[in-house]
Amino acid sequence: MLAAIGVDSIEALFDEIPRELRGGTLAGVPAALSEMEIARLMHGRAERDGHWLNFIGAGAYEHHIPAAVWQIATRGEFYSAYTPYQAEASQGTLQLLYEYQTMIASLTGLEVSNASLYDGASALAEAVLMAVRCHKSARRVLVPASVHPVWRRVVRTLVRNQGIEVVEVPYNAASGHTDLDALARYAGRDHAALVIPQPNFFGVLEPVDELTDWAHAAGALAIAAVNPIALALLRPPGEWGGGGADIAVGDGQPLGVPLASGGPYCGFMACRRDWVRQMPGRIVGATVDAEGRPGYTLTLQAREQHIRRAKATSNICTNQGLMVAAVTIHLALLGPEGLARVARACHANTLKLVSALTAIGGVTRAFGGALFHEAVLRLPVPVAPVLRALEGQGLLGGLDLRQDFPELGHALLVCATETKTDADLAGYAGHLARILGKRSRPAASAHRPRT
Amino acid sequence: MLIFELSRPGRRSAAQAPLQVGVASELPDRQLRRKSPRLPEVSELDVVRHYTRLSQRNYSIDTHFYPLGSCTMKYNPRACNAAALLPQFTGRHPAAPDDTGQGFLACLFELQEMLKSVTGMAQVSLAPMAGAQGEFAGVAMIRAYHDSRGDTQRREILVPDAAHGTNPASAVMCGYLVREIATDADGNVELAALKAAVGPRTAGLMLTNPSTLGVFETSILEIGRIVHEAGGLLYYDGANLNAILGMVKPDDMGFDVIHINLHKTFSTPHGGGGPGAGPVGVNATLAPFLPLPLVAGSDGEYRLLAEADRPLSIGRLGAHLGNAGVLLRAFVYMRMLGAEGMRRVAEFSTLNANYLMEELRRAGFEVAFPRRRASHEFILTLWHLKDETGVTAMDVAKRLLDKGFHAPTAYFPLLVPECLLIEPTETESKQTLDDFVTAMKEILREARENPTLVKSAPHATPVRRLDEVKAARELNLAWKPR
Numbered sequence: 001m002l003a004a005i006g007v008d009s010i011e012a013l014f015d016e017i018p019r020e021l022r023g024g025t026l027a028g029v030p031a032a033l034s035e036m037e038i039a040r041l042m043h044g045r046a047e048r049d050g051h052w053l054n055f056i057g058a059g060a061y062e063h064h065i066p067a068a069v070w071q072i073a074t075r076g077e078f079y080s081a082y083t084p085y086q087a088e089a090s091q092g093t094l095q096l097l098y099e100y101q102t103m104i105a106s107l108t109g110l111e112v113s114n115a116s117l118y119d120g121a122s123a124l125a126e127a128v129l130m131a132v133r134c135h136k137s138a139r140r141v142l143v144p145a146s147v148h149p150v151w152r153r154v155v156r157t158l159v160r161n162q163g164i165e166v167v168e169v170p171y172n173a174a175s176g177h178t179d180l181d182a183l184a185r186y187a188g189r190d191h192a193a194l195v196i197p198q199p200n201f202f203g204v205l206e207p208v209d210e211l212t213d214w215a216h217a218a219g220a221l222a223i224a225a226v227n228p229i230a231l232a233l234l235r236p237p238g239e240w241g242g243g244g245a246d247i248a249v250g251d252g253q254p255l256g257v258p259l260a261s262g263g264p265y266c267g268f269m270a271c272r273r274d275w276v277r278q279m280p281g282r283i284v285g286a287t288v289d290a291e292g293r294p295g296y297t298l299t300l301q302a303r304e305q306h307i308r309r310a311k312a313t314s315n316i317c318t319n320q321g322l323m324v325a326a327v328t329i330h331l332a333l334l335g336p337e338g339l340a341r342v343a344r345a346c347h348a349n350t351l352k353l354v355s356a357l358t359a360i361g362g363v364t365r366a367f368g369g370a371l372f373h374e375a376v377l378r379l380p381v382p383v384a385p386v387l388r389a390l391e392g393q394g395l396l397g398g399l400d401l402r403q404d405f406p407e408l409g410h411a412l413l414v415c416a417t418e419t420k421t422d423a424d425l426a427g428y429a430g431h432l433a434r435i436l437g438k439r440s441r442p443a444a445s446a447h448r449p450r451t
Numbered sequence: 452m453l454i455f456e457l458s459r460p461g462r463r464s465a466a467q468a469p470l471q472v473g474v475a476s477e478l479p480d481r482q483l484r485r486k487s488p489r490l491p492e493v494s495e496l497d498v499v500r501h502y503t504r505l506s507q508r509n510y511s512i513d514t515h516f517y518p519l520g521s522c523t524m525k526y527n528p529r530a531c532n533a534a535a536l537l538p539q540f541t542g543r544h545p546a547a548p549d550d551t552g553q554g555f556l557a558c559l560f561e562l563q564e565m566l567k568s569v570t571g572m573a574q575v576s577l578a579p580m581a582g583a584q585g586e587f588a589g590v591a592m593i594r595a596y597h598d599s600r601g602d603t604q605r606r607e608i609l610v611p612d613a614a615h616g617t618n619p620a621s622a623v624m625c626g627y628l629v630r631e632i633a634t635d636a637d638g639n640v641e642l643a644a645l646k647a648a649v650g651p652r653t654a655g656l657m658l659t660n661p662s663t664l665g666v667f668e669t670s671i672l673e674i675g676r677i678v679h680e681a682g683g684l685l686y687y688d689g690a691n692l693n694a695i696l697g698m699v700k701p702d703d704m705g706f707d708v709i710h711i712n713l714h715k716t717f718s719t720p721h722g723g724g725g726p727g728a729g730p731v732g733v734n735a736t737l738a739p740f741l742p743l744p745l746v747a748g749s750d751g752e753y754r755l756l757a758e759a760d761r762p763l764s765i766g767r768l769g770a771h772l773g774n775a776g777v778l779l780r781a782f783v784y785m786r787m788l789g790a791e792g793m794r795r796v797a798e799f800s801t802l803n804a805n806y807l808m809e810e811l812r813r814a815g816f817e818v819a820f821p822r823r824r825a826s827h828e829f830i831l832t833l834w835h836l837k838d839e840t841g842v843t844a845m846d847v848a849k850r851l852l853d854k855g856f857h858a859p860t861a862y863f864p865l866l867v868p869e870c871l872l873i874e875p876t877e878t879e880s881k882q883t884l885d886d887f888v889t890a891m892k893e894i895l896r897e898a899r900e901n902p903t904l905v906k907s908a909p910h911a912t913p914v915r916r917l918d919e920v921k922a923a924r925e926l927n928l929a930w931k932p933r
Contacts, residue, residue, distance in 0.1 A: 028568025032789025045554030046539035076513025077506035092509035093723035106489035121770035157766030161626035262545030262771025264726035287922035295914040305620035315620035322722025336487035338468035348473025
């Protein structure tokens, strides 16, 4: 090969690079490991992390994933393919994306979906940017405090530099949903959009019809931030209020994507057809080939960075394609009835857990609003040591809200999906009762995962 | 056939959903969905067969040579996937306490350390979920840095005209104006144009090196000096890091902030368009602005740093800590390569590119920058062929599909007419490269003898050339029953 090139060493191929730039050492990179050695290392680390009985939700949810989902999604033809720019060589991925878009559009009750964004939080930020483009004049957006606190921070990070102002709307302390009276104070001012979470971060259902109608009366777009499992049972954003939400976003993780310490997940986004040219990300359209056969291709690419550069709707290029493959296969396996059963099981399990835990003295439900599959509980004592004690029993008891919602006191966000059995729920209640019962004594400190 | 067309009312894949479902409900009637979503009603076998068949309508690295310039489509070792899918890793909740994920966090911490070593940067954040998000984070840090000094009149980001489209788009998302800098005849940034453009309004310059033209920017130190003297910062788009891995460090080239595409250089799979990961690295001055979370480690104990630890951070880019599973795959890949293996990546990817360039030149193709060495990729320009035969770069790309190869990148960078950007990567053998040359020779002959055959390609793919105008004019973005 060197002879064909006409050089006598590989080194000579680097002769255009200035000498002084060459030859740093890689002191921080250890020597190579064989596949067997790295497997042993990784197994050891995985075992150290162990298995836990998990009652945390807060935007990432443990669900059963059918075996077929990842066996098919990790086929080399999906796993090792590139973005489907060469349509004739990518009909598998393109048709799958078209099916995904159909499923998301139908779940959200909106007309069009894109082919994914990074995750739910960044999808919400993109929706805010999109709403500002659609609205044309206003650069202020209303985001209720009942939206996931990290999602709110992500929105700020991603929109701040474009001079967009994020205004926080308080929640009602009794119901736990967006305070409609407080919202009235923002009427008459110029807002591009109102974000409406369903269910919200507290697990509570929002008055979505009133909020959507309020947004539209105020000349703002309504952005729904939804849990896709809940949409099996709850009215879809496209049917909210008189006119329906304009944009819906959420995290696709609950639909076949493992928790995996937070990623990769995928963000979904759907909107009314009127707004499709302002939508960020890839979109697949159906068409025909030179012989009139049906086929699929990326379309409306003039919105995207590789064509429009500085004038693109977003800088997004690589998205979460493989996660979308998993979501599509997962939704196809569950079907409408399966998805509804999962949703009902989550709802029923969470109600069971809440009733078992609130039967313990001093534990109460923080909010009166109807919940879906999460709830905020108030404990009679600080949450952190209780969670540590539960950890000692191999159990992750929920999320401590002290940092993000100090006004709620000793508040704990819990979630029980369809993965929890009656014995799991009773076990949690038993441990919590014992911990709270002997809380005068120091909590157990042995952090032993179940193996 | 779409999955929806296989649907039959009442058909179910029953074992997938819970069999026993509690009846308790507090969902108010007015909130309930009245019409089921349009999901297919099919059996598990229907699903498995349908998506297996769909997968067979794809080209992929596992099935085809994929010389897609600027995308680094190298082989994805299976060990990386197997490790990331260990049940303890996939089962871990992102909000689980740090002490329940020490094995996982150790991998991320060590990944940060290795990325610091190969780039020379002082600190690294793994948070960005793709290259473009890394660019956003990098430019946002540049802005945060200038703002922190009260230097708020810097409103422009400079990018070469050959840059990836994400560069200008990311700069705009950070509230900047974009100025393009011209390229000279040998593919270098035009220093005179750069000198004329920099000034008190310059926030920074975004640069890929080796550039998107497949050549090393030889004046990089001079470029850095010009930008720094004007008070701007130098941003490294790591898209082409593969070409210089273990050989040249972005820090030594004078870059202040960089992003790395783990799905390119460190071989995490492209997955039909993602997920990727775009970690950012910075010098010590910019370190306080890194996006969150970061993994801190001392005495073998690891924890995630948050807002309280890093009050000047530009913030969070996603709900959790980035594309964790992608990060694990890259960690495994880097540990299997080791330091020696990394240098081998640069050597063999450069060797393969220069060999392929030379063989194609010999076969009668025109190289866009004939006086230059190829980096890990190179550009052919087919405008003479188009003049002579009417066959375009796109036609050649499509005809390659018939010959069993994925097409190279066509029409990027935009400034080279009728171009094909070809990147063979280090994981392809000489035999595969020779087969590709043979196919290209055949196409050259076909273009002269039977141009219609090439212009109407592909012929052997699952579909022929698609009507993209119809797709855009008669938008059909979701299936509806007839």
